[in-house]
Amino acid sequence: MGTATAIGARLAQTLFVLWAVVTILFFLFRLMPGSPLAAYIDPNFTPEQQEALLARFGLDQPLWKQYFIYLGNLLQGDLGESFFYRTPVAERVFELLPNTLILTFSSLILAYIFGVLAGAYLAWKRGGAVEQIAIPLVLTTRAMPEFWLGMLLLAVFSFSFGWFPAGGTRPPCMEFESTIALYTSSAFWWHMTLPVLTLAIYSQGLPLLLMRSNMLDVMREDFVTMARIKGLSPFTVVIRHAARNALLPVMTSFAIAVGYQIQGNVVVETIFSWPGLGRELVRAVSAADYPLAQGAFLMIAVVVILMNLVADLLYAALDPRVTRG
Amino acid sequence: MTDTLLSLRELRIGYSVGKNEVTAVDGASFDVAPGSVVGLVGESGCGKTTLARALTRVLASNARITGGQAIFGGTDIMALSEREMNRLRWRDIAFIPQSAMNSLDPVYTVGNQLREVLVKRGRLGRAAARDRMVELFEWVGIEPGRLGDYPHQFSGGMRQRVAIALALALDPKLIIADEPVTALDVIVQRQILDQLKDLRDRLGISVILVTHDISVVAYICDRVVVMYAGKVVESGPMAATLTDPAHPYTMGLRNAFPDLAGAAGELVPIHGAPPNLMFPPPGCRFAARCPFAQTRCAGAVPSLKDLGAEHLAACHRIEERDALRAEALKAATWADMRGAA
């Protein structure tokens, strides 16, 4: 199969999964007990007012019709209107998405830089005392509930030592002219430190273990031995040949990790009152604001699905054996 | 011979296997003259590959050089520090591996890998490296346009040529080729061997060619060193050694391989398997498989005896070699050994 055909098939699969998830989402939110408008309707509303409301949200139509209206609206970027904020869901979701993405990417980049280096180092020093301690320690971080780690960091560094703020993206008194101004302010990064650290500590295990085991495989390859026979420096042998080859699957896993991380962010965002998609999803579900919950869920799902796609394409792009086959 | 490029003296290499020490190369001695091709022959596991790799000082992690010397250009390379050895590697001693596919890094183009040794080890500038790469590819008969291709885009024979080009890159004095043609079909084998011959003649490089295939030795080598179970059992000029072998093992090997041209008599295998080197037999290591073995063969280790004209062999019945050789040509001699070992 040619590369173009393969990519085409992969894109078609992505579209199919997107459609399927959107459909599941639609019916999932119809599972909600009671009237979807229960939270919205004032008990003092007259039956006429209630019906007018139902009509406004299209809820007086038969289910299949609602489904097509929903699909049609989605294609136009219309995610409905939040019951709680009374504003378009799309607006709210796109406002929160950058916060979530910044958190996810900063923590993962940190985790991957550390994980790749530490994993390569552990592979290099295979069989030593460091390994005896490091590997169980890494497994422990994988077994930790992320939010509990966040709680510990909060208790120690925020409440006990007072070094870091306890939550949010900025001090309550501070106002910023634009989101750009906020993101580039030191206060923002200050607030971001603990949640990023929490997520990074949790995530570094995957790249670390992956890198280590890949390195151990690659170090046994003939071309690494050949590099030594060529008299190349140990640095060139380990970094340019062994690590470069071991890195391929690790890079691919980055995209997958983004997908995992963004769904796991839900709890950490809640702990640190970080105004992101995950925390909004929890709040919307609790408040029965289902258009907003649906929108936040959809956004997270889109990131997951796109990252699965990116992982596959990245693999093809990074490995000459796939691209130039 | 006074003019010697490399001289091995009683080289010993051991592997630690669990708590035991296995001696894979047990006191190997032979010389390599400048511009000559020396064939190192033997069955798999006889220590020839270990010996070849030891000359680069890149061995498996459980392997150790336990004794002896390898005098190269006046210095014992077995005694060099890792740093000193690294300076020598590839500039003086290059290596052609058995499987070029696995020994080329899959994520870099072949040009990139060639440039790596030229720039990092040869101290060439980028432009000079570029010229050298084109020259090398022309030498080995690959179109320079393919420098930008990845290893997996080449055929097996082509990859082997790339490996040769790599080995030639820094004008080494000695190339060690570990079964360089084993994975290839006969026609390609010949092309590659012709190439090696041609380059040897043109550039005056010495080659140690490790092979289990005596027909390859016959085709290209000037001298041959026969190894069995970690020991050198016979060595000498190629023609003399192969036409008039003095050790029964060499006699047997000669029967077991077709001529490279394909014209061969009956192929007669040597029955049995080499001894377990963890518990080597006390006498001649070939005794158990040797059709001419006598009681003394199992008792004492034979030493290498000089037969003149730089021909050496280690056999207790060396004086009877002409009679044994005639006997060894008969298939029945070897067939009788089927039950042995």
Added chain:
Amino acid sequence: MADATQTGPASVAQPGLLRRAFAAMHLPLGDPFAIAGIVIYLVFIVVAIFAPSIATHDPTEILFTSDFMLAADLRPGEEGYIMGTTTLGRDVFSQLVWGSRSALIIGLMAAFMVALIGTIVGVVAGYFGGWLDTIMMRLADIAFGIPFLPFVIVLAAFLEPSIWNVVLAMALVLWRDTGRVIRSQTLTLRNRVYVEAARVSGSSDLKIILRHIVPNILPLSFLYGSIAIGWAILTEASISFLGFGDPESISWGYMLQDAFASQALSKGAYYWFVPPGVLIILIVSAGFFISRGYEKILFPKLDR
């Protein structure tokens, strides 16, 4: 039926049903870490079974001090509460003990469901192939596109919050990894000579699957099941922490939520929120160790 008591010169003692089931699990008893994992599990199982006798108090009971004050935020040891009390005056130690019950129930049930669904889907897709395979693998693609934790949250919130719904939600998504792996393993098994032979000699598909495929698949199912235990316990903790858990049961996730909401962090009540996390780590890493042991058995190449 196996008769374990039968003794005859020719009869090799037929293992009893329990022992056969045990043997079928291929427990990784050669690996010290895996053994440690199994021991940790056994301890938790014992604690969970005997929770009523081990716990010093009813975990939900509001307790009072000897001078009839609410026993709130007592430090460990104060007034005889081993690990202190919560802001609402509940005994932390007893909650920890009872928490092992819900953790084990959730973990084992989810693991069982995941392994069961994944195995069935994988075997059916791999063995029968064709359109069944296509449908099931597309379903797996979809499951990979569903954000796991948000999905569990929504389902737990919309159905009534109970352990069962959390398990169901997890099983609905997590079968995907198991399913894919088991499918590819089934594909290779299907083409083995003895399976071909059974098919040619007229064995029914069901018989072939039960006789030849499933026994070979089972260790893989256990591996993925043991991985799912950890996932399930961590997920349940998250769900309870977010307030979507079963309000009827005391879980470690619930304890952490209670502590978080009661400002335990700013009060520095480490005795309250550290132990549940440590127990979660213990039981989840025990699962990791067991699954690593399985991996070493199944993929000896990885053992280094």
